[in-house]
Amino acid sequence: MAKTVLILGAGPGSGLAVARRLAGEGYQVALVARRKDKLDDLVAGLQASGVTAAGFAHDLTDLPALAGVVDSVVAQFGPIDTLVFAPSAEHWAIPATELTAEVTRDFADLFLYPLIEATRLVLPAMLERGAGQIVYINGGQAIEAPAGMSGPAPAMSAARNYLGTLRQEVAERGVVVSAVFVTALIEQSAAAEAAAAWDPDNEHPRVSSTVIADAVWAFHDRSAGGFEVVVP
Template sequence: MTTLAIIGAGPGLGAAVARRFGREGYDTALIARDQGRLDALAAGLADEGVTARGFAADVRDPKTLTGALDAAATALGPIEVLQYSPVPQREFMLPVLDTTADDLAGPVEFSVYGPVTAVQQVLPGMRGLGRGTVLFVNGGTAVVPHPERAGTSIAFAAESAYGQLLHDTLAAEGIHVAQLVIPGAIVPGHDRKDPAVLADTLWTLHQDRNGFRHFADDLDS
């Protein structure tokens, strides 16, 4: 079996997705900044019968990100599914009139340069397999910009455009690209935004391979 790589893996959505894909036989590469937390998360998943390993990287540092993805493919096997879902930093969410050009550097590195780096790294492996899936997970500002969260609104819109372009370009190669927009917070126990429910949704996007943009819940929720 091939590998799922989750960029921005944590104990909520990331762990739930690892469990869901793990039930289907996928090993999971957990990628985030803190190796200690990743190791603890992988150990917890192992106790549940899920094969996972942590690989530390910063999405704003291309060398560490490409290194982590390369190490993951070497250790676990070729990456068939890439999920890009890191949680943006609070300093990216300034009011629009307080946001300078310098303030946009971080969000753009996080939501544009990071995804481009990751996709470019895994794409040769997917082409070698003859199949692949790239899943972008974004908040509601990817679709409806918010004046109090200018950085993420601008950067998520650019990430969305990149994803749409990939979707249109790679479909003929058997590589499916989809975006899941999650309005508001991920809420344990919520009928549509509980981590396990969202993990099921992402598995369905991978399996059904139908369309680019999908919504976990209504935008005004």
């Protein structure tokens, strides 16, 4: 039976690249994103290249409905072997001096709580099978946020802490937990397109989404070691 990857927060950058990379390894692909029109375009592109793929429109901040999405994926494709969590936000650069509890909570609603809930939904079956993979993809601010970039950093740092602890608890039970932190704009991503407004000369570092996809696949090999990687 073909394996299945569920990508939450799928977009034209890292999400699509990971989908193509794992499809090349024989995976079926389930994509979840908020906007159905863009999601349909991603799925159509994958299917046109011979990938078994389907889209499930869902707002990740709607936690109660997430269980239904996971159930729908399992009903169509079977057990979820790999969970990739890679959401993005339109607004990132917020100085710590301007951060509020309300804004911080908004970021946690996207970058932290859905990760925990999705993991809670897929982990029991992975542990029962003694195999599975959970991957988090997000910005390098989770490790160290430079001045002026504190907006989502607290939520992402909390997610990093959660995953690091989870990894230690499930490592001997067949589930690989890992994280890829990106310190550059991802080519073809929505964030890279939006950067044209503040980086018209392309001076900010950029990274190919295929580099991120390769990093995700590298964690599939348990002998690779380590918990997280920073790219580029």
